[in-house]
Amino acid sequence: xxxxxxxxxxxxxxxxxxxxxxxxxxxxxxxxxxxxxxxxxxxxxxxxxxxxxxxxxxxxxxxxxxxxxxxxxxxxxxxxxxxxxxxxxxxxxxxxxxxxxxxxxxxxxxxxxxxxxxxxxxxxxxxxxxxxxxxxxxxxxxxxxxxxxxxxxxxxxxxxxxxxxxxxxxxxxxxxxxxxxxxxxxxxxxxxxxxxxxxxxxxxxxxxxxxxxxxxxxxxxxxxxxxxxxxxxxxxxxxxxxxxxxxxxxxxxxxxxxxxxxxxxxxxxxxxxxxxxxxxxxxxxxxxxxxxxxxxxxxxxxxxxxxxxxxxxxxxxxxxxxxxxxxxxxxxxxxxxxxxxxxxxxxxxxxxxxxxxxxxxxxxxxxxxxxxxxxxxxxxxxxxxxxxxxxxxxxxxxxxxxxxxxxxxxxxxxxxxxxxxxxxxxxxx
Amino acid sequence: xxxxxxxxxxxxxxxxxxxxxxxxxxxxxxxxxxxxxxxxxxxxxxxxxxxxxxxxxxxxxxxxxxxxxxxxxxxxxxxxxxxxxxxxxxxxxxxxxxxxxxxxxxxxxxxxxxxxxxxxxxxxxxxxxxxxxxxxxxxxxxxxxxxxxxxxxxxxxxxxxxxxxxxxxxxxxxxxxxxxxxxxxxxxxxxxxxxxxxxxxxxxxxxxxxxxxxxxxxxxxxxxxxxxxxxxxxxxxxxxxxxxxxxxxxxxxxxxxxxxxxxxxxxxxxxxxxxxxxxxxxxxxxxxxxxxxxxxxxxxxxxxxxxxxxxxxxxxxxxxxxxxxxxxxxxxxxxxxxxxxxxxxxxxxxxxxxxxxxxxxxxxxxxxxxxxxxxxxxxxxxxxxxxxxxxxxxxxxxxxxxxxxxxxxxxxxxxxxxxxxxxxxxxxx
Numbered sequence: 043x044x045x046x047x048x049x050x051x052x053x054x055x056x057x058x059x060x061x062x063x064x065x066x067x068x069x070x071x072x073x074x075x076x077x078x079x080x081x082x083x084x085x086x087x088x089x090x091x092x093x094x095x096x097x098x099x100x101x102x103x104x105x106x107x108x109x110x111x112x113x114x115x116x117x118x119x120x121x122x123x124x125x126x127x128x129x130x131x132x133x134x135x136x137x138x139x140x141x142x143x144x145x146x147x148x149x150x151x152x153x154x155x156x157x158x159x160x161x162x163x164x165x166x167x168x169x170x171x172x173x174x175x176x177x178x179x180x181x182x183x184x185x186x187x188x189x190x191x192x193x194x195x196x197x198x199x200x201x202x203x204x205x206x207x208x209x210x211x212x213x214x215x216x217x218x219x220x221x222x223x224x225x226x227x228x229x230x231x232x233x234x235x236x237x238x239x240x241x242x243x244x245x246x247x248x249x250x251x252x253x254x255x256x257x258x259x260x261x262x263x264x265x266x267x268x269x270x271x272x273x274x275x276x277x278x279x280x281x282x283x284x285x286x287x288x289x290x291x292x293x294x295x296x297x298x299x300x301x302x303x304x305x306x307x308x309x310x311x312x313x314x315x316x317x318x319x320x321x322x323x324x325x326x327x328x329x330x331x332x333x334x335x336x337x338x339x340x341x342x343x344x345x346x347x348x349x350x351x352x353x354x355x356x357x358x359x360x361x362x363x364x365x366x367x368x369x370x371x372x373x374x375x376x377x378x379x380x381x382x383x384x385x386x387x388x389x390x391x392x393x394x395x396x397x398x399x400x401x402x403x404x405x406x407x408x409x410x411x412x413x414x415x416x417x418x419x420x421x422x423x424x425x426x427x428x429x430x431x432x433x434x435x436x437x438x439x440x441x442x443x444x445x446x447x448x449x450x451x452x453x454x455x456x457x458x459x460x461x462x463x464x465x466x467x468x469x470x471x
Numbered sequence: 472x473x474x475x476x477x478x479x480x481x482x483x484x485x486x487x488x489x490x491x492x493x494x495x496x497x498x499x500x501x502x503x504x505x506x507x508x509x510x511x512x513x514x515x516x517x518x519x520x521x522x523x524x525x526x527x528x529x530x531x532x533x534x535x536x537x538x539x540x541x542x543x544x545x546x547x548x549x550x551x552x553x554x555x556x557x558x559x560x561x562x563x564x565x566x567x568x569x570x571x572x573x574x575x576x577x578x579x580x581x582x583x584x585x586x587x588x589x590x591x592x593x594x595x596x597x598x599x600x601x602x603x604x605x606x607x608x609x610x611x612x613x614x615x616x617x618x619x620x621x622x623x624x625x626x627x628x629x630x631x632x633x634x635x636x637x638x639x640x641x642x643x644x645x646x647x648x649x650x651x652x653x654x655x656x657x658x659x660x661x662x663x664x665x666x667x668x669x670x671x672x673x674x675x676x677x678x679x680x681x682x683x684x685x686x687x688x689x690x691x692x693x694x695x696x697x698x699x700x701x702x703x704x705x706x707x708x709x710x711x712x713x714x715x716x717x718x719x720x721x722x723x724x725x726x727x728x729x730x731x732x733x734x735x736x737x738x739x740x741x742x743x744x745x746x747x748x749x750x751x752x753x754x755x756x757x758x759x760x761x762x763x764x765x766x767x768x769x770x771x772x773x774x775x776x777x778x779x780x781x782x783x784x785x786x787x788x789x790x791x792x793x794x795x796x797x798x799x800x801x802x803x804x805x806x807x808x809x810x811x812x813x814x815x816x817x818x819x820x821x822x823x824x825x826x827x828x829x830x831x832x833x834x835x836x837x838x839x840x841x842x843x844x845x846x847x848x849x850x851x852x853x854x855x856x857x858x859x860x861x862x863x864x865x866x867x868x869x870x871x872x873x874x875x876x877x878x879x880x881x882x883x884x885x886x887x888x889x890x891x892x893x894x895x896x897x898x899x900x
Contacts, residue, residue: 065764069622075687075807076619172617178765180609180617188601188609190505191785193498258504318771321750335494335782336607336772342747343768353764356620370799378504 048077048363049084051116051141053107053132054123055095058146058173059086061352062120062359063098073356077363081118085110111136118362120355121145122173130154137165142366144358146173146351152247152263155254159375168371170358175248176201176327178350179343180357185255185331186373192333194256197295198469199329200322201248203345204239205271205291207231207325209310213288218276231325241270242308245293252329253295253306258379261295261306267386269309278310278464281396281435284424285468287312288320292469296389303384312394313470320470330470387444392421392471394437396463397453401432405458409434412456416449417441431460437468477506477792478513480545480570482536482561483552484524487575487602488515490781491549491788492527502785506792510547514539540565547791549784550574551602559583566594571795573787575602575780581676581692584683588804597800599787604677605630605756607779608772609786614684614760615802621762623685626724627898628758629751630677632774633668634700634720636660636754638739642717647705660754670699671737674722681758682724682735687808690724690735696815698738707739707893710825710864713853714897716741717749721898725818732813741823742899749899759899816873821850821900823866825892826882830861834887838863841885845878846870860889866897 050066052059066073066083074080086098087107095103104110111119111132119136121143123129129150133143143162145151151158151174162169172182176199185194200206204226211222223240226232238244246266253261271291282289290313295306313320318340322328327345332338344350365372399405406425413420419439426433438446446465453459479495481488495502495512503509515527516536524532533539540548540561548565550572552558558579562572572591574580580587580603591598601611605628614623629635633655640651652669655661667673675695682690700720711718719742724735742749747769751757756774761767773779794801828834835854842849848868855862867875875894882888 061764065620069620072622072687072808073620076805179768180613183617184609184613187790188612188786189782190789191494191498191502191787192782193501258501318750321747333782335490335778335785337776337779339608339770339772341768341770344766347766349764350766353618353621353762356764357617358620360619361616364802365799368799370794370797373793376505379501 047080047082048117048366049082049115050359051084051110051119052086053119053121055086055088055098056122057348058122058351058355060095061348062122062355065352065356067097073360076360078367079363081359081363084116107132108135111141112139114139116141117366118359119143120359121147122355123147124149126150126153133158134161137161137167142168142362144355144362145169145171146355147171148174148244148247148251152250155251156260156375156377163374166371168362168365169374170362170372172358173351173354175251176329176341177343177345177347178353179327179329179341179345181329181341182255184341185252186376189331189333189336192335194331194333195297196332197252197256197329198319199293200290200319200327201293201329201345202239202245202291203325203327204232204236205245206322206327208240209271209274209289209291210323212274212276213279216276219272219274240272242268242291245291245308249293249295249306249308252293253304254377256295257297257304257381258376259304259381259383260377261304261383265306265383267307267309271310274310275464278466281394282312285312285394285437287314287468289466290319294469298384298388303382303388305384305386305389307386307389309467311467311469317470387442387447389443390440392438392440392468393446394435394466394468395450397434397436397459398461398463399432399434400458400460401427401430402458405432406434408456408458409436409453412452413438413449416445416452418445418449433463476509476511477546477795478511478544479788480513480539480548481515482548482550484515484517484527485551486777487551487780487784489524490777491551491784494781494785496526502789505789507796508792510788510792513545536561537564540570541568543568545570546795547788548572549788550576551784552576553578555579555582562587563590566590566596569594571597571791573784573791574598574600575784576600577603577673577676577680581679584680585689585804585806592803595800597791597794599791599801601787602780602783604680605758605770606772606774606776607782608756608758608770608774610758610770611684613770614681615805618760618762618765621764623760623762624726625761626681626685626758627748628722629719629748629756630722630758630774631668631674631720632754632756633661633665634674635751635756637669638700638703638718638720639752641703641705642708645705645708648701648703669701671697671720674720674737678722678724678735678737681722682733683806685724686726686733686810687805688733688810688812689806690733690812694735694812696736696738700739703739704893707895710823711741714741714823714866716743716897718895719748723898727813727817732811732817734813734815734818736815736818738896740896740898746899816871816876818872819869821867821869821897822875823864823895823897824879826863826865826888827890827892828861828863829887829889830856830859831887834861835863837885837887838865838882841881842867842878845874845881847874847878862892
């Protein structure tokens, strides 16, 4: 065993960073044995240097992150700042100065993953980022390595704990969106500004990363269709229950049936209660993977939080350190397939549509004609009404999103259709 | 990219081997891109050379496996023969002649893992075996690598599809063991001689491998307590239901509460219906992992079958080939913790005990006294009876297996206890 320690620079010392530092100290002997050399915390870049940081020697603290990554003696830079800048510049500088990088930065990887991978490869260094997707759940490594001999056709997951907490609360208590969000905020599951979570931006970044790895194709954040879950209502949950379903905010990455293109999207969807994802409760995450040979796999665990994210960061740290000692690098970007990413209109799935309609003869015939004209085949229709008002719930067979959108536009123009109360995709069947 | 192909020798061409060969052919371009060099099937050792093997050139077939692994130009030997010999000798010979090894052989790894790892290390070669545990489910790699910076405290899983199919059938239909086994046999889920599955030998081998990896400690098959599931009855399922539980055959690897020792065991157990493992249906496998930092993780998927197992083998093949091209080796055996493996008597859990007792006053007091004398605290007792016969169902708090065994021995000696109808551990609470 070599005795010169590997030097680690930690960028960021918030909820995740402080846990990484703590575990590096408390589990130092284990890490040494597993890596084959000691690891040493060589510096910690923070924004607020005067804050007390238990267990971290004050002389390690610096506000000059750039100087830290430029030191030249750093083996691994652990980036847990988040956001695009200064994280991107710091990571690039780290590669230029001889360090490998472990990052938990989903937004950055979704936006600039290709450039960062290229920088890592140019300098012969590692870029690992297990913590960027689904927190503690081993997912990046299984997709990049365990399934490297298989053909992945679909990755469908609950990758945002905040929104799953809210939806689970709505499902189990009948609460509305705002009430459930308030509870999530009070319990610390939602941030003061929950936009990134509830509007699906966080999940979309993870979808881009997962799709890229699964399909060996560059998928950027802009390629991901995104729809938040702020408009999901208690009535939607009631409709879902009638269908034996619940509602989840899903990130779905799919290979088209002909294999020639891929799609990535985030939106609320109904899934059958019998689907393994339906029983994922609270702030947990779970990702369902379908591949040619392995079949159906699911990975489940805490998707966020200081300790779980630190676990993923440290697993990467061990791997990167081992690679460094062995003079090797792990798998880099794999984008050789370079499949086109199709727009949302090409996605094929089923739909659950609630319409408010006039309660008079012939309405159903009119509505059904519109569906038929757009090539959308109806599976079931349920009609209910009183006092001149009626509602129609239509569940379709599989159809393209473009066809469904055309159908809905045409439905809105019918005099007898007073409103489209909700449109929800139905997945996992 | 290098153009000289990596040469692969396949030992065994049954259900798994033929799938490995098929995917190597059909996915050749993908494998080349992912590995960075082509892989070539250089020879296939079989027992029955005259059988038609679609897609495999006849000149690759040989019955002389030893000559094949000794050729000297083989980069990777894929061993999917199973059993101890000749697999063990062939793997050792492969290392001696410069090859790395991918194996799906749980029995061999559970029995001789340490020696095989030592041989791999001595020759600077890789030994990968994702397919040996839980088929397609990425588990060995996540435990060895993703959680390498964490401290695993418990691994609890359904790692045998045959027995899960049988127990699930008993649970959902009320069938008895034999009836459910017959159906499993008819459907091809159970072998003609189901002993290895139903007596827990298969699960015990996997438990040994998982415990070894999770606790960085050598755990051999002999260290694993093993109890089959042939004595689980429809009455046990009825009792489980009354407690809000179901029954699963579980492999459980635990670190003792003081962290100073570990245990590994396989037995049927009641688990609450709310536990994620309770809803694992049919022949699926799932493994629940608890660690300090990551918290609770679960990995779910098909635990057996040609294609799923081939997926795991090929993932390993890609990794080993990449290592070979990079001149590196992956993680070897990690047994530095060398924790003692405690006997079953030291395991602490809860128990569900059904007693047939005389229906007369004072019996409950006598029984309760025996539990108290052995330091086993009772959680609940349910008494029912008619016509002079009565039954007592006792559910205990946590107690050591030794204390429970002592209690049961003493209970059997009571005149008022006519028999111990069943003893079942209660896990996952």
